Amino acid sequence: MSTGPAAVTGMGVRCAIGTGVAAFTAALRRGTCGITEVRDPATLGPAYAALLGEVDFAEALAGVPAPVARRAGRAAARAPLGLRAAVAVAVQACHDADLLGGALARDRIGVVVAGHNLTGQYAQQVGQTLARAPARVPGRAALRLLDSDHLGVLSHVLDAAGEGCQIGGASASGNIGIVTGARLVAAGVVDACVVVGALADLTPLEMQALFNLGAMADQPCRPFDAGHRGFVPGQASAALVLEHPDSARSRRATVYAEIVGAGICLDANSGANPDEHGEVRAMAAALAAAGRPPGDVGYVNAHGTGSPLGDRTEAAALLRIFGSGADRPWVNATKALTGHCLYAAGVLEAIATIVQLRGGFLHPDPRLVESIEPRLRLVGREPIPARVGLALSNGFGFGGINTSVAIAVDGNSP
Structure with missing residues (x-):
């Protein structure tokens, strides 16, 4: 299937081995492993994971234009972990692509969020509030409980008013998001598209079910090794700016790849x-x-x-x-x-x-x-x-x- 090509002009990443592209690259070169033991005596679930940790918004927004930082702070500073991480990497990627200062018209920038079932942890927390005091369930939860909250918040923070959507495909979601963004760019629907791979903040129920299915390992991950016994869950969010090559050339943008x-x-x-x-x-x-x-x-x-x-x-x-x-x-x-x-x-x-x-x-x-x-x-x-x-x-x-x-x-x- 034809996708373009689409130029990659911006990247952002947060995962267990690095925050930012430079740190991520250095960790890859070293072979740094972010998988640690996370045994929970209350469950029979996985014993290892690669966890992201909290998102420091002050650090994540350092150096970005003040209007973007203000919108990000208002929209996501107290949001669930996955949404905070998504905003952080999307802003990072757009800053990298030099798109935060109005280089492209807002209706020529699209957003694709790759991922689904993103609100389980938040739903569990709000459910506890419901059990204790129904009147204290925040009205904002009506939006936060929708996967599309990612799309709305990201488009607001980035001031992106082009075409956008939420894409799901289990572990293939990220690639499907890239293909969707590349198609939007190739078709001329937008000049640039921010593709965000959303963080999977699994609930204990999801973790236990995957473990019982036999999909998760009870040891660190060993791909293609005779000792492999399943996957180890990792937490990350990552973003790419995909841009039409003509747009990238006209802006003299750095093209990392196609x-x-x-x-x-x-x-x-x-x-x-x-x-x-x-x-x-x-x-x-x-x-x-x-x-x-x-x-x-x-x-x-x-x-x-x-x-x-x-x-x-x-x-x-x-x-x-x-x-x-x-x-x-x-x-x-x-x-x-x-x-x-x-x-x-x-x-x-x-x-x-x-x-x-x-x-x-x-x-x-x-x-x-x-x-x-x-x-x-x-x-x-x-x-x-x-x-x-x-x-x-x-x-x-x-x-x-x-x-x-x-x-x-x-x-x-x-």
């Missing part, structure tokens, strides 16, 4: 199990849209959750697309460091892909000891230098949702 193709397909499956054929179709579609053969791909940021079935399925799909020859691409999985950031994963991992390509390195997987598939060219426990111009970033979601995004960087920059 989204040059994408594939989205369903595999007619309502369950949690992955499908090799669907994953192959998504990657093949991304390459076809980019007009590039598999041999041009130098790196794949794999979905790689650490799930035994998921890892084996993706490994088989990668071999079908790229084979096992000497020109096969390097593969790693950022979830080994950040945990599985669910709805934000696609946007976070697109940024991880961009900064690695621009920085000329590929991040390590500190727990990769015994590969489940020796024919894959996996990055091991040390970072490696690599000059890569084209990469795929994969995202696969429960319910048979398969996505892959093709990302190109023109040359490498430190």
Whole structure:
């Protein structure tokens, strides 16, 4: 499916291993892991997670125009964690793209929020107030309990009055958000689109259900390693500014990378199990849209959750697309460091892909000891230098949702 291309002119990130693109890049290069033990004796749920922590709004808004900071403070300073994180990274990305000073008309800037089921923790807290004193339930909760509150608050803070929407697709949400934003830009509906991967602030009920399903690990995440036992939840929010190349050129904006193709397909499956054929179709579609053969791909940021079935399925799909020859691409999985950031994963991992390509390195997987598939060219426990111009970033979601995004960087920059 054609997406453009769309130029990436701004990035913002907050996750367990770094706040801001520079800190995130340095952590990737070092192989810093944000996964820690979080055992809760009150549940039988997961023992490990990669948690974000609180958002310091003063720090997050430092250096941005005063009107934006005021709107952000009024709209989100006391909002739930996920919304505060979304505002912080969106402002960061737009500041990076130099869009906060009126560089584009407000009705030419769009917003796409990737993620769903975002209000569970807030609903639980408000539910406790309801049980104690119904009259004290805040009227604002009528808005806060809607996922679309993210969209409304972000459009208000950014003064973005173009087209916008909320996109859901389980763990593929982030990639679907990127594709949607790129299509809006390519179609000329907007000149720029802010794509925000929303934080998944899971409730104890959701955590326990995923653990009982067998999806979550009781140990740190080990993608593509023989010792893998499931995914580790991570908290993050990340944002990209996607812009029409003509708009970026006219503004003389820095272009970090281009989204040059994408594939989205369903595999007619309502369950949690992955499908090799669907994953192959998504990657093949991304390459076809980019007009590039598999041999041009130098790196794949794999979905790689650490799930035994998921890892084996993706490994088989990668071999079908790229084979096992000497020109096969390097593969790693950022979830080994950040945990599985669910709805934000696609946007976070697109940024991880961009900064690695621009920085000329590929991040390590500190727990990769015994590969489940020796024919894959996996990055091991040390970072490696690599000059890569084209990469795929994969995202696969429960319910048979398969996505892959093709990302190109023109040359490498430190």
